[in-house]
Amino acid sequence: MDLKLQKIIPQLITVLVVVLVFGFFTYNAQINMENRGIDFGYGFLSQESSFDVQFSLIEYDGSHSYFRAYLVGLLNTILVSVIGIIIATILGVIVGVARLSPNYLINQFAAFYVEFFRNIPLLLQIFFWYFAALRALPLPQDADAILGVFFLTIKGLYVPAFVWENLNVFLYSIIAAIIAIVVIRIHARKVQETQGKQLPVFWISVGLIFILPLLSFLIGGVSLSFEIPKLKQLATTSFKYEGGISLPPELIALTLSLALYTATFIAECVRAGIQGVGKGQKEAAASIGLNPNQVLKLVVMPQALRIIIPPTTNQYLNLTKNSSLAAAIAYPDLVLVFAGTALMQTGKAIEIVSITMFTYLSLSISISILMNWYNKKIAIKEK
Amino acid sequence: MFKYLKQLTSLVAMVAVLFTFTTETMAAKKSKTLKNTQKKGFVRCGVSQGLPGFSNADAAGNWTGIDVDVCRAVAAAVLGDANKVKFTPLSAKERFTALTSGEIDILSRNTTWTLSRDADIGLTFVGVNFYDGQGFMVRKSSGITSTSQFKDGISACTNIGTTTELNMRDFFNSKGISYEPVAFEKADEVVAAYDAGRCDTYTTDKSGLAAQRTKMSNPDEHIVLPETVSKEPLGPVVRQGDSVWEDIVRWSLNAMIEAEEYGITSANADSMKTSDNPAVKRLVGAEGELGAAFGLDNEWSLRIIKQVGNYGESYKRNIADTGILPDRGPNELWTKGGILYVPPAR
Numbered sequence: 001m002d003l004k005l006q007k008i009i010p011q012l013i014t015v016l017v018v019v020l021v022f023g024f025f026t027y028n029a030q031i032n033m034e035n036r037g038i039d040f041g042y043g044f045l046s047q048e049s050s051f052d053v054q055f056s057l058i059e060y061d062g063s064h065s066y067f068r069a070y071l072v073g074l075l076n077t078i079l080v081s082v083i084g085i086i087i088a089t090i091l092g093v094i095v096g097v098a099r100l101s102p103n104y105l106i107n108q109f110a111a112f113y114v115e116f117f118r119n120i121p122l123l124l125q126i127f128f129w130y131f132a133a134l135r136a137l138p139l140p141q142d143a144d145a146i147l148g149v150f151f152l153t154i155k156g157l158y159v160p161a162f163v164w165e166n167l168n169v170f171l172y173s174i175i176a177a178i179i180a181i182v183v184i185r186i187h188a189r190k191v192q193e194t195q196g197k198q199l200p201v202f203w204i205s206v207g208l209i210f211i212l213p214l215l216s217f218l219i220g221g222v223s224l225s226f227e228i229p230k231l232k233q234l235a236t237t238s239f240k241y242e243g244g245i246s247l248p249p250e251l252i253a254l255t256l257s258l259a260l261y262t263a264t265f266i267a268e269c270v271r272a273g274i275q276g277v278g279k280g281q282k283e284a285a286a287s288i289g290l291n292p293n294q295v296l297k298l299v300v301m302p303q304a305l306r307i308i309i310p311p312t313t314n315q316y317l318n319l320t321k322n323s324s325l326a327a328a329i330a331y332p333d334l335v336l337v338f339a340g341t342a343l344m345q346t347g348k349a350i351e352i353v354s355i356t357m358f359t360y361l362s363l364s365i366s367i368s369i370l371m372n373w374y375n376k377k378i379a380i381k382e383k
Numbered sequence: 384m385f386k387y388l389k390q391l392t393s394l395v396a397m398v399a400v401l402f403t404f405t406t407e408t409m410a411a412k413k414s415k416t417l418k419n420t421q422k423k424g425f426v427r428c429g430v431s432q433g434l435p436g437f438s439n440a441d442a443a444g445n446w447t448g449i450d451v452d453v454c455r456a457v458a459a460a461v462l463g464d465a466n467k468v469k470f471t472p473l474s475a476k477e478r479f480t481a482l483t484s485g486e487i488d489i490l491s492r493n494t495t496w497t498l499s500r501d502a503d504i505g506l507t508f509v510g511v512n513f514y515d516g517q518g519f520m521v522r523k524s525s526g527i528t529s530t531s532q533f534k535d536g537i538s539a540c541t542n543i544g545t546t547t548e549l550n551m552r553d554f555f556n557s558k559g560i561s562y563e564p565v566a567f568e569k570a571d572e573v574v575a576a577y578d579a580g581r582c583d584t585y586t587t588d589k590s591g592l593a594a595q596r597t598k599m600s601n602p603d604e605h606i607v608l609p610e611t612v613s614k615e616p617l618g619p620v621v622r623q624g625d626s627v628w629e630d631i632v633r634w635s636l637n638a639m640i641e642a643e644e645y646g647i648t649s650a651n652a653d654s655m656k657t658s659d660n661p662a663v664k665r666l667v668g669a670e671g672e673l674g675a676a677f678g679l680d681n682e683w684s685l686r687i688i689k690q691v692g693n694y695g696e697s698y699k700r701n702i703a704d705t706g707i708l709p710d711r712g713p714n715e716l717w718t719k720g721g722i723l724y725v726p727p728a729r
Contacts, residue, residue: 035624051548052564062552134579154580155538234534236526238583330567336543340476344544349480
């Protein structure tokens with residue numbers, strides 16, 4: 001028997017066993033479902049869902065289909081993940097840098113924050129923020145306006161809504177500003193490479209991003225006004241705010257707890273990344289005449305990021321998956337709306353759980369691909 | 384060739400194991416559940432995670448409630464001892480899967496009997512042990528005394544995955560009121576959120592409202608509105624496809640109700656053996672061969688009555704004396720103005 005065959009046979013057997021095991025479970029599930037009179041199929045997705053959801057980014061009510069309910073849950077999951085990732089990243093970077101601060105008070109405070117929040121189970125933190133917030137926040141009628149227009153109450157945070165006129169002109173002006181900035185940056189780089197001169201790109205960019213939209217207001221006919229939430233009485237002691245945009249307390253509590261929890265891990269990634277860059281690198285950079293800003297931007301960060309990105313990707317994935325704890329506090333995410341209510345109303349457990357699992361898998365893989373692409377982009381390009 | 388012998392043997396063994404499993408599953412016999420229960424020595428019963436009056440565990444882990452009593456009755460009939468029950472607390476979400484997957488054999492968890500549940504998902508409802516209806520609870524201070532005072536924008540706390548969620552939509556839609564549903568996975572969180580003031584109203588089955596009210600920080604601050612917006616017949620459920628087991632559970636419940644009708648109680652059951660009424664004698668096992676049809680002995684119903692009591696005793700012990708719903712309302716016997724009416728045991 002030749003060597004090639006010896007290598008192939010064990011692998012073939014492994015594949016066969018995997019297929020057999022998988023086939024057995026599928027077959028067994030089929031038989032069991034048939035015995036108990038359960039139909040298998042995805043046809044229910046187009047049926048009317050007949051339940052309402054508290055908070056939705058797209059138009060939805062019970063007269064829409066289960067598929068639409070799935071989209072509502074998915075978008076809510078993405079919303080809380082994206083906001084959570086942004087806040088966790090900003091907070092994580094600040095705390096990570098703060099842990100390296102020479103100021104004793106600052107680094108001890110950062111260390112305390114990290115140790116405190118990463119060592120308490122997330123579900124407890126979610127409950128804490130939700131019920132602590134509910135107990136601490138005022139009823140709508142007792143709420144004081146923050147800056148005259150924001151209202152933080154037990155029923156949610158009410159913020160003014162933007163009322164635009166000629167919004168498209170405004171958007172065009174921003175797009176034009178971005179294109180102009182890109183062109184100027186390319187030009188500035190060429191100037192620096194050919195003539196060694198540095199153009200004040202930053203200030204030009206800031207100017208453009210403000211002046212063009214301002215022009216759209218002055219001569220483009222764009223106008224912006226605010227719709228401020230107004231108190232409405234529902235019963236003697238029952239009030240709510242109307243108008244403006246309302247953010248439910250469930251969303252706020254969930255985002256806050258996810259961000260505070262995940263930021264501790266990101267902070268440690270950032271600290272590890274910065275400490276991983278050799279001291280000599282900074283000294284060498286300083287010795288060739290770069291100022292501290294340039295040292296950080298051109299020498300330390302590019303190397304630190306290579307250490308920071310891969311573990312941070314893990315934290316982004318964790319945050320996205322942890323958002324499924326939303327069900328505990330009534331935030332209508334994918335698990336609550338689809339793997340919760342829809343599953344129970346249809347009884348299609350296998351179908352719905354498989355769709356939900358596949359969705360989380362796709363979400364996670366998308367984040368992975370995006371972060372790997374970014375990681376590759378900033379990796380050292382060896383020639 | 385010896386190199387692969389080990390791998391081959393394990394493969395063959397694996398396939399063999401798979402085959403045994405498969406053939407056993409397919410050889411499901413008529414009263415498999417009964418046989419398994421007798422072999423195990425206890426009844427596997429799914430209950431709620433804590434609803435006073437229906438199924439609630441005390442600090443020592445003893446379950447009480449009228450839903451619990453249904454399972455105890457089955458244990459008394461099948462195993463001769465009402466205490467031989469293993470209770471599994473289930474969320475609304477888990478309950479049907481737990482039953483269809485065979486983790487439990489009876490689901491007695493304040494579950495509403497509906498067409499789609501009965502027909503679609505491999506379940507069979509065996510009867511009704513509590514006639515309920517959905518209602519609303521509000522704060523007394525709100526001044527609301529009727530659902531007709533509800534206004535646009537009202538927020539309503541409830542549980543997910545229950546008929547409540549669907550009824551709520553039907554109700555608000557028919558009144559043309561816009562509302563904000565706040566749906567939690569577990570009842571404890573619903574109560575906590577409503578109690579904190581997150582919602583203007585809390586909606587679920589009226590018995591549930593009455594029971595949960597006792598858990599609020601100040602029960603007197605809340606009232607249940609008089610309107611009932613849906614029919615909620617609650618009852619035990621079994622898996623589809625085991626008609627013998629289905630009959631045992633159905634008639635265990637029916638025996639409790641019929642015992643009340645004939646005035647047979649846990650205290651006087653033995654003395655009723657000499658009754659003049661043949662219907663009474665049949666129920667206490669002194670006449671006829673009623674148990675044989677299920678593969679049980681003739682004293683199955685006598686044991687239920689002696690160990691668990693009749694329906695009235697169960698109701699009084701669990702729901703009336705605990706102050707949840709002292710008035711039996713529709714859950715009174717048909718002979719006394721209620722709608723409890725079961726087919727005759729003969």
